[in-house]
Amino acid sequence: TSAVISNNELVKNLTHLQRMDAGGSHYYPLEREALTKMIQSLSSYSYADCLLLNMSGTVIYTMYDNRLLAKHADSFPNSLSILFHHAKSGEPWILDVSEFPEFIGGPKLFFSIPVRRGTEIEGVLIAAIAAPDIAAALKLREKVVDVTGIVRLSPNLDDLFTVTQGLSLAPGQPLPKIVETAQGKVLLSSLKYRNLTWIFVEKK
Secondary structure, eight states, X not given: OHHHHHHTXXXXXXXXXXXXSHHHHHHHHHHHHHHHXXXXXXXXXXXXXXXXXXXXXXXXXXXXXXXXXXXBGGGSOHHHHHHHHHHHTTOOEEEEEEOOTTSXXXXXXXXXXXXXXXXXXXXXXXXXXXXXXXXXXXXTTEEEEOTTSBEEEOSSGGGTTOBOTTOOOOTTOOOOSEEEETTEEEEEEEEEETTEEEEEXXXX
């Protein structure tokens, strides 16, 4: 996705359109539709939303929510602005599934990646995936918690953000394979990707 954006010079073109008056507002919907189709064709998930920001931190494209267009990353809640600043420095970043009141549609996972042109970073792509779309890949008796035991994904949405007692991990603590909880024995496995750690919990 990042390569498609870079190869088509979309950061430069969309920034230019935003600086124009009536002409820009006429051509932006055409560019938006074309970019949306490209992003959707390259993704295995349906994005809840997708934002493209230039290096100044200005939102120059939104897949769905036009309220965010032309806003600056620093006007976002702190957690979302962190996404921009990490990716701007060249480091992809992930925000675990949470409620984001600024976005409609319930809990989401956000991630950001730098958009590179050669060795130069020219923008940041921030995307969101709805929690139910990710949870659909889980087994019926499985859920995902973070290292503090808070449920981040579950086939039962009522479980989200509840605390699973006995599943918090201290830093550096090895993950046991089986744990006894109030709900009985569970099998544990983990996934770590960049700054995100998930613990998969499956009832025996």
